[in-house]
Amino acid sequence: MKKYDIAIIGGGPSGIASAIAIPDDLNVVLLEKNPSLGKKLLLTGGGRCNITNNKPLKELLNSFYQKNFLKHSFYTFSNDDLFSYFDIDFIEEDDNRIFPKSGKSHDVLDNLKKHLKNIDVKLNYEVKEIKDNFIINNEIKVSKLIIATGGVTYPQTGCGPQNYFLTTQPLTKIKYGLVPLITSENLSEIAGITLYNVVSTYNKVKIKGNVLISHVGLTGPGIINLSSEISRNLDYDILKDDKDLKFTISIDLCPEYSLEDLKNKFTNDFQLKGKTQINNYLKQLLTNNFIEFFLNKVKIPKNMQLSKINKKSKNRLIESLKHFNFKIAGFNKDLSKVTIGGIDLKYVNSKTMESKITPNLYFAGEVLDVDGPTGGYNLKIAFSTGFLAGLSASEK
Numbered sequence: 001m002k003k004y005d006i007a008i009i010g011g012g013p014s015g016i017a018s019a020i021a022i023p024d025d026l027n028v029v030l031l032e033k034n035p036s037l038g039k040k041l042l043l044t045g046g047g048r049c050n051i052t053n054n055k056p057l058k059e060l061l062n063s064f065y066q067k068n069f070l071k072h073s074f075y076t077f078s079n080d081d082l083f084s085y086f087d088i089d090f091i092e093e094d095d096n097r098i099f100p101k102s103g104k105s106h107d108v109l110d111n112l113k114k115h116l117k118n119i120d121v122k123l124n125y126e127v128k129e130i131k132d133n134f135i136i137n138n139e140i141k142v143s144k145l146i147i148a149t150g151g152v153t154y155p156q157t158g159c160g161p162q163n164y165f166l167t168t169q170p171l172t173k174i175k176y177g178l179v180p181l182i183t184s185e186n187l188s189e190i191a192g193i194t195l196y197n198v199v200s201t202y203n204k205v206k207i208k209g210n211v212l213i214s215h216v217g218l219t220g221p222g223i224i225n226l227s228s229e230i231s232r233n234l235d236y237d238i239l240k241d242d243k244d245l246k247f248t249i250s251i252d253l254c255p256e257y258s259l260e261d262l263k264n265k266f267t268n269d270f271q272l273k274g275k276t277q278i279n280n281y282l283k284q285l286l287t288n289n290f291i292e293f294f295l296n297k298v299k300i301p302k303n304m305q306l307s308k309i310n311k312k313s314k315n316r317l318i319e320s321l322k323h324f325n326f327k328i329a330g331f332n333k334d335l336s337k338v339t340i341g342g343i344d345l346k347y348v349n350s351k352t353m354e355s356k357i358t359p360n361l362y363f364a365g366e367v368l369d370v371d372g373p374t375g376g377y378n379l380k381i382a383f384s385t386g387f388l389a390g391l392s393a394s395e396k
């Protein structure tokens with residue numbers, strides 16, 4: 001049986017970060033079931049890799065539900081610490097999102113791999129069983145173990161429900177996060193349209209951002225971030241009951257106007273511009289290609305003059321501009337970018353990433369019950385928790 005000081009299971013960003021943190025004098029094996037490392041990392045940011053987010057640390061932490069748990073890892077391994085492992089340049093885009101200047105996720109992975117020279121990397125190696133005394137697949141015996149196996153989404157990258165059952169560590173409910181929505185109605189006729197800076201609402205949660213209409217439903221940052229909030233609110237667990245969940249979301253198409261302001265504006269404009277056709281009038285408020293679809297929904301002919309629109313229709317128009325509803329038939333599960341839920345944080349020490357139940361067992365990355373919005377937040381989690389797990393496993 002082959003012996004190592006530390007084994008890391010999972011060669012994604014969190015597993016690689018763990019490996020990088022471990023000093024060279026320790027004997028380390030990194031086990032990855034795919035034929036190559038970082039398969040999901042290469043897909044990130046549409047192939048450009050939004051590697052982290054550069055908001056000031058306090059503000060960044062406030063973006064996470066699990067900020068108390070993540071705090072120590074974020075302070076231990078900052079963005080500057082992360083950048084120090086690269087000999088490439090990075091650029092900052094809107095919302096403090098950081099990308100490699102080359103625009104290639106491959107450059108990120110290649111740089112990270114350079115730091116694995118002293119690690120025994122075993123590819124095409126799927127861990128199927130871990131015995132109590134840290135014997136892996138009856139072949140490898142280790143003193144310490146880091147589990148960095150990721151979540152359930154994008155199974156083609158090596159993730160899946162089985163990742164959670166390598167240990168008996170307690171789990172929370174597992175849900176889809178950052179996931180496009182499938183609408184009950186077919187939207188192909190308006191697919192490709194973007195609604196800019198609208199506010200999408202589910203119950204009391206409001207998220208401002210662009211909404212992109214796809215052939216099957218709604219996506220874009222505004223919807224993707226709202227989807228995680230919706231998912232958290234719905235009662236389900238992928239591991240037990242992966243049913244389709246139906247609900248309705250509402251979009252404020254004119255968030256720059258309050259309902260009152262919009263009413264006043266319409267009253268004035270309808271008097272002053274009575275001869276203007278409604279489809280032309282709405283061009284100042286709505287994306288051009290969306291207007292016809294919108295007017296069909298509110299049942300007002302597109303070429304009707306403002307002076308001909310009666311009070312009831314005008315009120316319906318205003319109401320729909322502020323609350324345009326879409327019935328949702330479910331999540332577009334195959335495109336969920338992150339898993340909500342995972343290894344229950346109650347039983348993991350946030351200062352070390354070590355299990356509070358099984359000494360010498362550590363967790364890192366998305367396998368934990370940690371997730372963030374879109375914008376580099378999830379790779380930030382993977383790198384920081386991964387590095388801390390590697391550091392702690394070497395120090396003890």
Ligand SMILES: Cc1cc2nc3c(=O)[nH]c(=O)nc-3n(C[C@H](O)[C@H](O)[C@H](O)COP(=O)(O)OP(=O)(O)OC[C@H]3O[C@@H](n4cnc5c(N)ncnc54)[C@H](O)[C@@H]3O)c2cc1C
Pocket residue numbers: 009010011012013014015031032033034037038039040041043044045046049050051052125126127128148149150151153154157158159163336337338364365366367375376377378379380382
């Ligand atoms: C399309 C897409 C785009 C994304 N874009 C961004 C972005 O731009 N910015 C951002 O911050 N986040 C992004 N994310 C999220 C981010 O990629 C993940 O949160 C991150 O990769 C999680 O890292 P991880 O190392 O914990 O898990 P993973 O990257 O999933 O890696 C886990 C690894 O473990 C391996 N493994 C699992 N089980 C076993 C086993 N039993 N034996 C051996 N190996 C095993 C898997 O094969 C896999 O390689 C994106 C996600 C997707 C799907």
